[in-house]
Amino acid sequence: MAYTKRFDGRKFDETRKIDAKVGVVPNADGSAMFSFGDTVAIAAVYGPKQLHPQHMQNPEKGILRVNYQMMSFSVNERIRPGPSKRSTEISKISEWALASSTLLNEFPNTVVDVHIMISQADASTRCAGINAASLALAHAGVPMKDFVSSVSIGKMDKQIVVDVTKEEEDYEEGEGATDIAMSFMNRSGKLVHIQLDGKISHKELKEAVELGRKTCKKIYEIQRKALKEVQEMEKEK
Amino acid sequence: MIEESNLTAKRIHEYLEHGNRFDKRNTEEYREIEVKCGISKKSEGSAKVKIGKTEVWVGVKMEVAEPYPDSPDKGNLMVTAELTPLSHPKYEYGPPKFDAIELGRLVDRGIRESKYIDLNKLCIEKGEKVWQIFVDVYSINDDGNLLDAAFIASVAALKDAKIPFYDKKEEKIDYKKPSKEKLPLTENEPFNFSIYLIGDKIILDPIQDEENASDGRLVLTVIPTKPISICSMQKSGEFEISEEKFSEMLDVVEKTYKTLFPKIQKLAESSVKSSKQ
Numbered sequence: 001m002a003y004t005k006r007f008d009g010r011k012f013d014e015t016r017k018i019d020a021k022v023g024v025v026p027n028a029d030g031s032a033m034f035s036f037g038d039t040v041a042i043a044a045v046y047g048p049k050q051l052h053p054q055h056m057q058n059p060e061k062g063i064l065r066v067n068y069q070m071m072s073f074s075v076n077e078r079i080r081p082g083p084s085k086r087s088t089e090i091s092k093i094s095e096w097a098l099a100s101s102t103l104l105n106e107f108p109n110t111v112v113d114v115h116i117m118i119s120q121a122d123a124s125t126r127c128a129g130i131n132a133a134s135l136a137l138a139h140a141g142v143p144m145k146d147f148v149s150s151v152s153i154g155k156m157d158k159q160i161v162v163d164v165t166k167e168e169e170d171y172e173e174g175e176g177a178t179d180i181a182m183s184f185m186n187r188s189g190k191l192v193h194i195q196l197d198g199k200i201s202h203k204e205l206k207e208a209v210e211l212g213r214k215t216c217k218k219i220y221e222i223q224r225k226a227l228k229e230v231q232e233m234e235k236e237k
Numbered sequence: 238m239i240e241e242s243n244l245t246a247k248r249i250h251e252y253l254e255h256g257n258r259f260d261k262r263n264t265e266e267y268r269e270i271e272v273k274c275g276i277s278k279k280s281e282g283s284a285k286v287k288i289g290k291t292e293v294w295v296g297v298k299m300e301v302a303e304p305y306p307d308s309p310d311k312g313n314l315m316v317t318a319e320l321t322p323l324s325h326p327k328y329e330y331g332p333p334k335f336d337a338i339e340l341g342r343l344v345d346r347g348i349r350e351s352k353y354i355d356l357n358k359l360c361i362e363k364g365e366k367v368w369q370i371f372v373d374v375y376s377i378n379d380d381g382n383l384l385d386a387a388f389i390a391s392v393a394a395l396k397d398a399k400i401p402f403y404d405k406k407e408e409k410i411d412y413k414k415p416s417k418e419k420l421p422l423t424e425n426e427p428f429n430f431s432i433y434l435i436g437d438k439i440i441l442d443p444i445q446d447e448e449n450a451s452d453g454r455l456v457l458t459v460i461p462t463k464p465i466s467i468c469s470m471q472k473s474g475e476f477e478i479s480e481e482k483f484s485e486m487l488d489v490v491e492k493t494y495k496t497l498f499p500k501i502q503k504l505a506e507s508s509v510k511s512s513k514q
Contacts, residue, residue: 025378026290027325038278042377044323067322067330073280073296074374081319081373083330103410116324117375119294120277 002174003156004078007167008037015151015163018219020131020226022139023234026038031139034132034227036163038122038169047112048104056111062104063111066095068129072117090126091116097130097183097193102131103143111203113141116149123166123179124152130183130193148192149216149223150183153208157199160208162215173216175199184216246386246450252307253320253438260289260444265493267442272389272504274397275303275512276501284508285313288442292324295372295390297398301361301410313357316345318339324376325445343429343471344374344391348459349469350468351427358421361403368400370420381445384456388429397422397512416466425460428467430487432457434476444510452476455486459494467492483484 007013016037025031028044051082056063060145072079077227094116104112104150114136116129123201130150154164157174164179178198184191191209200208241486251271252258262268269287277283280296289477300313302313318341333341359368372394433440433451443451453474460468472478478486 025292025323027378027380030321040277043322046322046326049326069321071276071277071294071296071375072317073283073298076410077280077371078298078371081317082332084285104399113322115321117321117323120279 001157007159010182012159013046014134015215020135020222020227021224022135022230030136032132032135032139033164034128034135036124036128038118038120039124039128041116041128041132042118043136045112045114045136048107048110051109051111053169054201055110058080059108062107064095064099064102066098066114067091068094068116070121074118074121093193094126094130094133095168100192101144101146101148101185103145107223123164123169129179131219135226138227146184146185147186147220148185149219151212151219152179153212154179160211162211178237182212184213189213191202242449245446249447249450250436253435253482264438264440265489272393273394273447273506274508282394284390284393284397286386288382288386290378291382292377292451293383293386294375294377295391295394297394298371298493299401300368301403304367306382309364310360311356312353312367314349316341316372318374320376325379332414340387342455343384344388347388347436351425351458351460352424353423353427355423376464376510381443381448382431384431389501392426396505396509412505412512427460429458439486441493465494
């Protein structure tokens, strides 16, 4: 049976309801919450600050360090506290995605720490995490040459869809589910992160990437609005 | 860095000489408290609590597990706390440090000793299968008094929790079946006080700077018997308490409890009601 109608009734190119809020962790230099429906991420940025241990320092530029973590109760089966292979890989992948947009040449020997936490998971958590982290970096005033937005594009049987849910991820009919998480820089339109699980043709993959880029433009607009809101609020203070 | 915090501590002492605090509260006054339940749909119960700028999120998860050998017909309770680097630059990744371990233990002890959860009712098959309750605490923003925030959030998350559907034949939890059954909670709702000593002054609900300037704290959990009882206590930190001071601390608790506990209880209960779970 073909995937003709989405489980939650969305259009094929429609994301879930997006919420973005900047300034959720007062202690941090920058912070934000970002959600796709029931997937909720918060991110906090601390830095640029002195990096210890010293041997990790780069005398030419500051480094970005990202840590992604799911709260134990964010999924049905409780996650044991502490890092896993999965969270370690996602941390690094998010770091690669975000590092492209930051300009840390003026901050040699320092580190910018980005902490991402997922409090509720319904697939696409890394995308929500990257989106929250981008907002937090901008909020912290870290110099950036561009802005990163992220989305998952899926293929259910033969149908390409935007922003995959857990239920869709588990789709088994026909060709099954393919899940492609990707992130783009807004202005340059360049791809800074892509991961794929499933099975897809050349042609469909190109289509998926194009749809991903278009969707990230829309997500960027929501992020920009959230940043503006907090800037105006902070100005009033 | 060290000098800066010494100066702050000195100023805090000077202020307290005149009974004043940086944020104009009196010594026994709490900051504004917010309680919100149902913050994570995949948990069995959840809550976030803000006390001033301090924020803590707690989730309850349940699994079917083997009982402990010394309590074959009782459910298990485990409280874990993570002091996340997201919540303050002083926290780091890695194995939990003492502060996180102690926080988890203090919440655990307070809840356990209060007998707030009727663990006898969480036995599925004596000696074989019981419900295991995990209470997991995450700091989101630490501006002092994390423990009291964590405690309020843990109790609220327990109130919010529903026992998931256990399929006895398949021997697993079916998360697709809606769960309606609440946790077996008793009248003994525990409430925690962290009472800080700064010099000879007793203060409640410290901000971070006050916490750093303090000599230490006395932590105690109160249950609403008539008159009230204390079900757990721990002196935390290397400092001395005279008998008079100790008794003064207990008086402060008794006085504050009367107005604070009903207020928090109401906040949590109305939030459970409005939580969609």
